Amino acid sequence: MNEHPATPAPTTATPHVVVIGGGYAGVMAANRLTTREDLTVTLVNPRPSFVHRVRLHQLVGGTDPAVIAYADVLAERVRLVVDSATRIDAPGRGVELAGGGTLSYDYLVYAAGSGTADPEVPGAAAHAYPIGTLEDAERLRPALDAVPATAPVLVVGAGPTGIETAAELAEAGRPVTLVCGGALGPYLHRRGRRSVAGRLAALGVTVADGPGAKVAEVRADGVTLADGRALPGALTVWTVGFGVPDLAARSGLATDALGRLLTDETLTSVDDDRVIAAGDSAAPSGVPLRMGCQSAMPMGARAADTVLSRLAGERPAPLHQHFAAQCLSLGRGAGVFQFANRSDEAVWFHIGGALGAKLKETVCAFVPEHLAKEGRKPGSYRLHTGSGGPARAKSLRAAATTAPAPARKG
Structure with missing residues (x-):
């Protein structure tokens, strides 16, 4: 993939950068761009508040609102436009x-984020509740409240969102079955x-895992698995799939095939x-990197640095990204802090129990503090x-041995 050369600074007296998306990456990029006092920065976001997405399962469980005022995380010099970009x-x-009108820009930072992909499983779109966005979680909360406290709840998906949601609801006293569709937490080391699994069992969560535990159909009263089992559920929470x-x-x-913008290693579009x-x-x-704030904030900073380098007529630096851990909350009383190497491969060491919960909460609290600072x-x-x-070079070498995802244009 060709690397873009340095770009001469725009001729306008006050360069304008538009940032699309006010999540972890977009806010970090917008804030960092204010390093230059002669730069005008506009953040376009469809919501008037910042969504602390790693707490959406807590919104559903009633333990956190999962939203923060932009005044608490966004630089004063950044202009917030509450609207959606259509083109x-x-x-x-x-x-x-x-809402009408067009914002002109000298540079654009595309940080549109992600959500849950439209499910292809029969009945899922009609009967299951996704939890990938604030609006999803806000729809799920009253639906859950309308279900009797003793009625069975199904959570589909063994990723972080599925595990955290199942634990949160079970700790609140709900009878929960976690439908894994395969292995529980496949990204975790076996010790983690x-x-x-031990914490979920202590909370009373039934775990349906293994090769036959993939959902084949969702009904109003439960799901049918690939192996023919029927699991009853008064409500089904859907945490499977990724879409942008x-x-x-x-x-x-x-x-790429999922709609993510193709860039070089400076995060610059291959087209522009x-x-x-x-x-x-x-x-x-x-x-693409693993989704989450651990990737989004450094990428937001790197995107801003690329813009600043181009404004200065300098060659941008390439992406440097490594991972150290992944943390899960298992209700309010326990958690797992899973350490990883720089290539994002889980290692044997993890911290669980109450200390794991404390570390997870510390990470969640530090994220908005990083943005605010x-x-x-x-x-x-x-x-x-x-x-x-x-670590990034290793990922690129591995990708080179497989067929690349087909690129497309709209």
């Missing part, structure tokens, strides 16, 4: 808004997996060096500058 006019350098907005593809920009991407909606070199002192965030190059 990017890359040749004309403009963003068309659902045993810790999660189709804005980039609809705008004629090259994307004025378009930079970050977070879940970016696919650098066609090899970057808003107060732009340029202070440094976690994206570490030695992540070797």
Whole structure:
């Protein structure tokens, strides 16, 4: 994939950067861009509040609102436009808004985020409740309240969201069955997996795992599994699948098969060096990073640095990303802090129980603090500058041995 050369600074007196998406990546990028006092930054987001997405399962469980005022995380110099982008006019350098009008830009940061993909399993769209966005969680909460406390609840998906949601509901006294569709927590080391399984068992969660535990059909009164088993459920929570907005593809920009914007290793679009991407909606070199704030915030900082380098007429630095751990809450009383190597492969060491819960809560609390600090002192965030190059290189080498995801344009 070709790397874009340095780009001369725009000729406008006050360069304007538009950031699409006000999640972890978008807020980090917008805040960091205010490093330059002669830069105007506009953040476009469809919601008036910041969604602390790692707490959405707590919103459903009634233990946290999962939203934060933008005034608490966004730099004062960033202009917030509460609207949705409907089209990017890359040749004309403009963003068309659902509410009417177009925002002109010198550079665009594409941080549109992600959600739960539309389920293809029969009956899932009609009878299951996703939890991937704030609106999903807000619809699920009253539906759950309408179900008797003793009625069985099904949670489909053995990823972090599924495990955390199952534990949260079980700790509140709900009878819960977690339908894994395969192995429980496949990204965990076997020791960490045993810790999660033990905690779920202590909470009374029934775990349906193994090769036959994939959902074949969702009904109003439960699900049918691939092996023919019927599991009753008064409500089914759906945490399976990953999808991104189709804005980039609809705008004629090259994307991967799922619609993530294709970029080089500086996070610059392969089509247009004025378009930079970050977070879940970016696919650098066609090899996207694991979704989550642990990836999104460093990518947001890197995207901002790419813009700042181009404004200065300098060559941007490539992406350096490494991982250290993944943490799960298992209700309010326990958690698992799973350590990993820099290539995001789980290692044997993990911390569970009450200390695991404390570490998870510390991480959740630090995330908005990182964003707020970057808003107060732009340029202070440094976690994206570490030695992540070797781990990233390993991912790229591995991807080179397989067929690349087909690129497409809208």
